[in-house]
Amino acid sequence: MSEEKVSAELQTGVVETMQRLSKLSLMPADQGNLSARDIRTGHIVVTPHAYPYDVMTVDDLVVLNAGGEKVDGHREPSYDAQLHVAVYAARPKVNAVLHTEPPYVNACGALNRHIAPITTTGLKSANGMVPIMPFRYKRGGEFVKEMLEVMGDSHGVVWQNHGLLVVGETVTQVADRSVGIEFNAQVLLLALGAGQPQTLQHVGAEMVVA
Numbered sequence: 001m002s003e004e005k006v007s008a009e010l011q012t013g014v015v016e017t018m019q020r021l022s023k024l025s026l027m028p029a030d031q032g033n034l035s036a037r038d039i040r041t042g043h044i045v046v047t048p049h050a051y052p053y054d055v056m057t058v059d060d061l062v063v064l065n066a067g068g069e070k071v072d073g074h075r076e077p078s079y080d081a082q083l084h085v086a087v088y089a090a091r092p093k094v095n096a097v098l099h100t101e102p103p104y105v106n107a108c109g110a111l112n113r114h115i116a117p118i119t120t121t122g123l124k125s126a127n128g129m130v131p132i133m134p135f136r137y138k139r140g141g142e143f144v145k146e147m148l149e150v151m152g153d154s155h156g157v158v159w160q161n162h163g164l165l166v167v168g169e170t171v172t173q174v175a176d177r178s179v180g181i182e183f184n185a186q187v188l189l190l191a192l193g194a195g196q197p198q199t200l201q202h203v204g205a206e207m208v209v210a
């Protein structure tokens, strides 16, 4: 893959991040997808469609231009690649987009329960509550528009009965945020089994009980 469209460092980061996350069981059966935008060129590198993470290399990645057209790579891009492109177009500060299918997040989504921040990691990872995008089978332009409205200032949004989408500035950041949101969801469900947990919120630079 040519290096001028997307830096080699960014490509390696995409592969290594998805290999790390797949070992954490955030994505069953090689589901999920990750992309990153190279701020020098505006090109977007995205994971390929339905390809196992444990054997994935940078040569399996696909590069798209800002309009979503494939400009490099021999595989098909992820099914959600155009969704990623639309998020980048709408959010200039976002340079990494990650979709995973974590079990505790999905349990909350299926229960139509927003993921309230009840741990400091959860609050930091999501920037508050993680809202829920109602289930939609098709994920085209209308889906992205509605999803970004639902998402607001949160770093993540639950796709009901499907998974999680997280945005950030780097692939490491979206990975860490996804892990943090999943662990917060796990603790939330544990706590709800015993009572009503107190939540956290940001007040200025501080975290306080909501």
Ligand SMILES: [Zn+2]
Binding pocket: 031, 032, 099, 100, 101, 162, 163
């Ligand atoms: Zn999915």
